Amino acid sequence: MKKTLLTTGLVGVLMAGAAVPTSAISDSGSTPLPGTGAKVEVSAWQCNAYADKCSFKTSTKAKKGGVKYNVSKITNTATVKANGWQATLALSPSGTQVSENTRQVSWTNQNTWIADISGIADPGGSINTSVTTCSDGGAFKSGVKAFASACAND
Template sequence: MLGVKRLGVLAGGAAAATALLVGSAGSAQAASAENYWNVAYGQLYVSAWECNTYVTSCSWYTKVQLRNNGGRIMDRITNTTKIYANGISATVTISKDQASATISGNQTSIGQVKWTKYVSNLVELSGSASPSWTTIGITTEACLTGNGPGSYGDVSAKCAKIGLW
């Protein structure tokens, strides 16, 4: 089941670039996507959230989780988050705590943050993206992989993606 929630209005072309670059600081406008899959031991849930209006930086947040699990715990659960820059010669610096990375290009995967937990049902990641003036926006993608409880085995990538792509 795929769900997409958008708050705020995003115009096309040059108006989009202007709206994103001139947006007011502290604006509550955001975009999010979520996906879930029912499995024998519960429900695998993935969500991605990002701001869609910014002046100098844009926050992002992702979550992967085993829900409705009847007390079962994942042997291993991984949240892999990718941040993309959208635009001509776009550049974004992303950060998670103290680490940061900058990569340039036209809708290029500019960064990946990955966290694995063992004997857990939840992995959340968050950070900030600071796009260049040529960036129209960012795209945030979160993917869940892991190993189900007991003998259930590996979980192939289950993803949610939000933004311009």
């Protein structure tokens, strides 16, 4: 489910160093963690309008009844892509280069409920460049695992 959210002055302050967006785009997904009653919830967020750089954030959370649920291992992979003719992408943190216009950053935590990634995307190479941020996450506990994904794009 795609959502457009209006930002506040506080968000603009938190995003110093990046272009201040006029709005943000987010997406989320979830799946049950079998036999636990918990869910793996994944979200992706990015700025919608920018002049130079675009902030992004991805998250994987394990929750049961809306409350934090500790798992053995929880992972999150952010895939950020610059879209457009001859688009290029620089990313902070740099991550792994998938192609000239795509980077991935992964994070894994143990014995907790959350794995987050955030950074700045710097698309280039095309006047009509847009950004897509995807979040792929998974959780593992007591021999069971579950994965979910979400993509935010403008």
